[in-house]
Amino acid sequence: MARGKVQMRRIENATSRQVTFSKRRTGLLKKAYELSVLCDAEVAVIIFSQKGRLYEFSSTSEIRKTIDRYRRSTNDAATYQASMEQYILRLKQETTDMERKIELLEVSLRKLSGQCLGSCSxxxxxxxxxxxxxxxxxxxxxxxxxxxxxxxxxxxxxxxxxxxxxxxxxxxxxxxxxxxxxxxxxxxxxxxxxxxxxxxxxxxxxxxx
Structure with missing residues (x-):
């Protein structure tokens, strides 16, 4: 008999919820291990149960190394994002200044050619x-x-x-x-x-x- 589609919502029955947690936790940790072995990837999984119990898996000797690497990566990404935002802002400011200079030069050129002299002192x-x-x-x-x-x-x-x-x-x-x-x-x-x-x-x- 075909298995029905599971609805993505909290399981109300406590016993069923605990059984599902145990099965899916085991399957998740197994998939993480397979991913690390087959693809030579650095994988870390942290799981806290409803009662606060910790379950973890790490493809390295210590999961803390993976966590530290993740923090460094996120910090580098944040720094790069901030620098790019500053660079874009600087380019926008330079573009605005250049447009203003071009406008002033065009006005000066029109005046030198004898146009737009009505507002001149x-x-x-x-x-x-x-x-x-x-x-x-x-x-x-x-x-x-x-x-x-x-x-x-x-x-x-x-x-x-x-x-x-x-x-x-x-x-x-x-x-x-x-x-x-x-x-x-x-x-x-x-x-x-x-x-x-x-x-x-x-x-x-x-x-x-």
Whole structure:
């Protein structure tokens, strides 16, 4: 015959309650022993009967060692939980401060762009104007520096090109027969030859009487 489902409530009959306690206590201690052996777990069980009698089981030599380990574990867990709560609170505070700073920066940016000036006092308007003047001055200085750097680079490039042209011209004049070896030298030599021919033509003709 199938065993009926036991209702989870206090057994009113004292005799039945004592019999059930003895059976279930024995089964619980047996399961604890099996768990410790099969799974190599540290197990401790403490049971007090209705009359205050103590029953216990420990997989170690002393149940107090297991109890001390449990206390250390709970204390560590409590300490970790407290530290995590403090860390979360600190993060929330930092987030709030950052949101406030961002809001102030956005308001300042709108004011610098000429918006939301209706609530500004004369001193605030003056401060905004001075700040804009300082910003414009810094921008102009940077712009002038960049332009000056570009001019210097172009002047250096110009000097380099002039030196290169002078070297090529000197080489062409020194070796006119080899001027065809370099295109730029050929062009320079051609211009030089035309110049020389022009000077020669000035002296060709009948002599003046």
């Amino acid at each position: 004369m001193d605030e308007i003056q401060e905004i104007g001075d700040q804009l003047e300082r910003s414009l001055s810094s921008i102009r200085e940077r712009k002038a520096q960049l332009l000056n750097d570009q001019i210097q680079q172009l002047q250096a490039k110009e000097r380099s090109l002039k030196e290169e042209n002078a070297k090529l011209l000197a080489k062409c004049l020194a070796n006119p027969g080899q001027s065809t070896t370099h295109p730029r030298a050929t062009a320079i030599h051609s211009r030089s030859s035309r110049s020389t021919d022009g000077e020669t033509r000035l002296f060709i003709g009948l002599a003046e009487s």
